[in-house]
Amino acid sequence: MTPPKSELPASVFSLSGVPPAGQLVPLGLQHVVAAIVGIITPAIMVANTCSLSGADRTLLIQMSLIVTALATLLQLYTIKHRIGSGLPVVMGISFAYVPTLLAIGGQFDLPTILGAEIAGGCVAILFGIFVRQIRRLFPPLITGTVIFTIGLSLYPTAVKYMAGGAGSEGFGGLKNWAVALTTLAVVIVLQNFGKGVLKLGAILWGMIVGYIMALLLGMVDFSAVAPAGWFQLAAPLHFGIRFELSACISLSVVYVINAVQTIGDLSSTTMGGMDRMPTDRELSGGIVAQGVVSILGALFGGLPAATYSQNVGIVTVNRVINRAVFAFASAILLVAGLVPKLSAVLTTIPQAVIGGATISVFATITMTGIRMITSEHFSVRSSTVVGLSVALGVGITQVSGSFQGPGFPCGHRHCGYHPQSGAPQGPDPPLLKKLGR
Numbered sequence: 001m002t003p004p005k006s007e008l009p010a011s012v013f014s015l016s017g018v019p020p021a022g023q024l025v026p027l028g029l030q031h032v033v034a035a036i037v038g039i040i041t042p043a044i045m046v047a048n049t050c051s052l053s054g055a056d057r058t059l060l061i062q063m064s065l066i067v068t069a070l071a072t073l074l075q076l077y078t079i080k081h082r083i084g085s086g087l088p089v090v091m092g093i094s095f096a097y098v099p100t101l102l103a104i105g106g107q108f109d110l111p112t113i114l115g116a117e118i119a120g121g122c123v124a125i126l127f128g129i130f131v132r133q134i135r136r137l138f139p140p141l142i143t144g145t146v147i148f149t150i151g152l153s154l155y156p157t158a159v160k161y162m163a164g165g166a167g168s169e170g171f172g173g174l175k176n177w178a179v180a181l182t183t184l185a186v187v188i189v190l191q192n193f194g195k196g197v198l199k200l201g202a203i204l205w206g207m208i209v210g211y212i213m214a215l216l217l218g219m220v221d222f223s224a225v226a227p228a229g230w231f232q233l234a235a236p237l238h239f240g241i242r243f244e245l246s247a248c249i250s251l252s253v254v255y256v257i258n259a260v261q262t263i264g265d266l267s268s269t270t271m272g273g274m275d276r277m278p279t280d281r282e283l284s285g286g287i288v289a290q291g292v293v294s295i296l297g298a299l300f301g302g303l304p305a306a307t308y309s310q311n312v313g314i315v316t317v318n319r320v321i322n323r324a325v326f327a328f329a330s331a332i333l334l335v336a337g338l339v340p341k342l343s344a345v346l347t348t349i350p351q352a353v354i355g356g357a358t359i360s361v362f363a364t365i366t367m368t369g370i371r372m373i374t375s376e377h378f379s380v381r382s383s384t385v386v387g388l389s390v391a392l393g394v395g396i397t398q399v400s401g402s403f404q405g406p407g408f409p410c411g412h413r414h415c416g417y418h419p420q421s422g423a424p425q426g427p428d429p430p431l432l433k434k435l436g437r
Contacts, residue, residue, distance in 0.1 A: 068092025161355025
């Protein structure tokens with residue numbers, strides 16, 4: 001006897017309902033492991049730059065996990081359809097802000113970073129409110145170029161992970177590449193020849209195989225797990241808030257840039273998972289939520305938030321858009337943020353495993369951008385716009401210090417870093433000392 005339609009498990013390819021646990025758990029875990037390094041690494045870098053104590057350092061990492069969980073839930077389940085996109089995206093602490101955060105932290109301190117974050121959050125809210133008027137400036141050609149450039153810019157990050165993580169012992173060694181390529185091979189095989197949950201959760205299964213291999217090769221470090229506690233939560237204004245005009249302006253500019261990236265990520269999600277473009281309301285709610293989360297998160301020590309392109313890439317690969325899958329992932333991140341010991345366990349995943357799993361995701365993001373670029377008539381003018389945008393957008397990021405010379409805001413006056421030689425200049429390079437250079 002066939003059960004009533006209302007009693008049938010929900011499909012992972014529909015927004016609403018709850019799919020079977022056999023699909024919900026692995027698909028949710030897949031998003032957790034894809035995002036975890038991106039969530040905790042910015043907090044570690046900022047903690048080093050601001051010379052935080054061990055307890056405050058752990059707290060900053062925890063708040064990154066908690067803010068990511070709450071931001072994602074807000075995106076999934078909107079407040080009066082005005083705050084949150086209602087789309088299956090992961091939003092959390094982002095690498096995109098790191099260079100500016102480190103510059104502010106090196107010249108000032110963590111409270112100044114959090115004050116600038118509040119200012120940037122306000123700018124994001126304004127951008128989101130008026131996105132309907134602004135959106136016409138971002139047709140598929142422009143949005144596709146942004147997505148395409150995002151994908152290209154993520155490749156070096158993935159390769160660094162595959163090689164073991166920049167600056168790590170054994171970087172570029174055979175062990176790292178063996179683990180990374182094994183992980184990638186499992187992902188590719190399951191994506192192309194797997195069926196059911198094996199195909200949908202290909203990235204998770206690849207990471208599990210890679211993790212086991214890394215464990216056997218002695219590449220997994222559990223030293224941070226034992227000393228971690230079982231429960232800890234930051235009190236409001238634990239780190240303090242301080243407003244500095246130059247820091248507020250600098251971070252606000254980055255927020256505007258990331259609002260455009262959010263448009264690209266939301267567009268990529270709907271294009272890849274739903275075969276449509278996002279509505280004005282979805283874009284507005286998504287960007288407004290980004291600002292709201294940043295403002296509230298700053299009060300507790302959370303760093304700036306943005307959508308996660310690697311998780312968007314997973315959606316475009318497996319087309320799983322069920323909100324319950326993302327809510328489950330958020331619940332895991334929230335628990336990890338409240339339980340330091342669990343947070344420590346998640347951080348034991350070797351970077352080579354992360355790189356091997358995510359490089360295929362970044363490739364999918366790139367191809368989604370190409371799909372949007374070519375969705376309309378591709379003229380000589382379009383070719384010029386895309387070609388020059390990608391050339392400048394990617395090219396500048398590949399040349400360290402290209403906008404940090406005399407006359408630009410940084411100019412390396414406060415950090416004593418010379419972009420050509422990479423050597424400190426002068427007697428007191430405080431930012432380099434804090435970064436451990």
